[in-house]
Amino acid sequence: MIPDLGKYAGAVLSSYAISLALLVALVVLSLWRAARVRRQLEEVEARRVSDD
């Protein structure tokens, strides 16, 4: 399945692995923080409505 990368296989695969790992980490962290902040906001909003 993986094409024959010859003697540079290590370089190509590691750069793909590192780059994709960094991108995935960035996306996951962004989405995770987005979800957490959204939950918090909902909590605070709910508290506010019940106070009124």
Place this chain on the structure above:
Amino acid sequence: MIALLIRDLALAIRAGGGFGLGLAFFLIVVVLVPFGVGPESAILSRIAPGILWVGALLACLLSLDRIFALDFEDGSLDLLATAPIPLEGVVAMKAAAHWVTTGLPLTLAAPGLGLLLSLDPAAYGWLVLSLALGTPALSMIGTFGAALTVGLKRGGLLLSLLVLPLYVPTLIFGAEAVVRGAAGQANATPLLMLAGITLATLALLPFAAAAAIRINLR
């Protein structure tokens, strides 16, 4: 504005830190380098211009956070901001005071320290000239950094992080002028670029720094 300059200079001299600390730091950096790279004078004279420039730059950095910190704490910065002189002028005077207390002594001390690093004899003049041209830019850029971080409690480290990347062009042209001068090559281009950077920072950065102070005092 002249009165402000004199006041800042008097404060720096009376506090004692201004002249002495920066110079002592410069000396220590220069003394430490041979311990790190070995005593062969061939290597030392090869890297001497760079070491002297980096040392001067770090010594400059050391005293930056004090430019506005004391005035901010005792409230005189608020007074200066509302005083009938433009804040841009205040900032420029602060930078000038910083240069007189650090940049100028560093420039004058550099040849003596060049001796320790077996600097090429042809390079002494270029070293002094390039430092004299470049250190005002270091002071002005540093004043801008200090203005950005004036209200922060642990601003010192952040100040270094902000200011050091801004120092890159000055350092490159300054050290390059000395290296080329020592090798007998034409070094008018780096010297002119260095002078250009200094003049441009002196002309433009007071406005940015004054804007930053106004934001911080708001």
Place this chain on the structure above:
Amino acid sequence: MSLWEYANPKKFMQTSQAVLPAIWGLTALSMVVGLVWGFFLTPEAENFGSTVKIIYLHVPAAMMAINAWVMMLVASLIWLVRRHHVSALAARAAAPVGLTMTVIALVTGAIWGEPMWGTYWAWDPRLTSFLILFLFYLGYIALWEAIENPDAAADLTSVLCIVGSVFALLSRYAVNFWNQGLHQGATLSMDKQENIANVFWFPLLVCMGAFILLFVALVLERTRTEIRARRIKALIARERMA
């Protein structure tokens, strides 16, 4: 409907909510197509062997590293002139994305440089400029984190971004002057497309598009988060007052 104090953030939230799923979908699609095409379906280049495949990550990441800073500069200017809060928050949201892109460009470049140039790192102008860009991103993000007052933080980081842009440009030329480098010129600039064969160019175009979409999606998502975080802060402050 006093949910948002400013009309702008509200509209931004609505619009971004509507378009975000589509952008995320397109990002995923083009990323998969571009990278699969580049990784599995392109031949090896004559001089570079299979390392040519790294280009599909390196070039788009480097492009976005610079463009992210330009976007931050524009957003900072908009904030300083028009005082749109969304603009300031978008600049803040873009910085970590740009930082990551810079790191990817540096790392893939280093991994590529080892077999090709025989060294992971050389003080080449382009490499050095990217290292300096990395430092600028760090300083910018650190300044955002350090300042409590959100408006002051937005103002000061904007000023830093503008001054930093000038110095980054200056550094680029200073570094060029300081050392002539190993890095090949802009083989990919629009007017010189012939420099690279179409087999490599088309998948690269897809990858560049994918990285642009990814950047847009991430910045929108992160800006939404920043707006919500700001809202939480305001509501909690109001609770304390009451």
